[in-house]
């Protein structure tokens with residue numbers, strides 16, 4: 001770890017904190033997730049191993065780039081070196097709007113949504129990049145993020161959004177295999193998790209719908225003071241309208257992703273096809 005000069009702590013991720021670091025060889029600024037594995041149980045250590053194997057597979061402009069990992073056995077620490085995102089997370093951007101009494105423009109919301117959708121499409125239908133030397137040939141893999149929320153989407157130095165923190169993610173070998181246990185943020189928990197505790201690609205789509213709703217309304221679509229009441233609200237799937245400043249098209253996409261029946265929710269491919277290319281014209285790559 002002497003390769004990196006530690007700088008300030010910038011946030012917390014799954015299992016540990018996130019610190020800004022400077023790579024000594026070239027001065028490049030990176031982000032380091034620091035995990036004390038003494039405090040981790042067997043299940044958490046397995047999940048961390050899963051995160052690492054997932055990070056090795058992903059290489060996409062809208063996914064936080066993974067660089068390296070180190071184990072410090074003396075201090076029982078694991079360090080994961082990743083891309084630094086100087087714009088911070090979407091949660092801070094939403095909080096800033098609420099504080100200032102402003103809303104994100106529809107154009108910005110389409111721009112943000114398009115990028116997160118591309119990242120999620122890569123997770124659900126991409127091909128492994130095996131960047132860490134594993135010898136499997138490029139094959140289709142399904143990666144469930146399982147904790148899509150504004151805190152896990154970051155703004156990179158290239159002004160691109162990056163889906164991050166795969167600390168709760170799961171790689172599925174079979175497309176329809178379910179990840180048996182649910183973890184993640186209750187606000188964004190999908191109805192099928194409340195009833196059956198099964199998680200698949202359509203559960204990520206639900207969370208993406210919750211995130212898109214929150215970009216518009218500056219609050220989650222389902223809120224309650226207790227988890228049982230929250231579970232009832234989620235199971236009904238009833239949402240309040242988004243501010244009238246936004247188009248019906250935006251509201252319709254949110255409603256499609258928040259269908260209680262997961263089979264009625266669109267896939268990332270169907271969403272990409274629904275998006276009118278003109279919606280992103282201001283930011284076309």
Ligand SMILES: CNC(=O)c1c(C)[nH]c(/C=C2\C(=O)Nc3ccc(Cl)cc32)c1C
Nearest residue numbers: 010011013031082083084085086088165
């Ligand atoms: C107040 N903190 C920030 O503005 C902030 C900044 C400038 N960067 C971050 C976070 C990350 C960052 O910059 N790179 C990351 C890679 C993985 C994960 Cl899980 C998080 C990050 C944060 C939370």
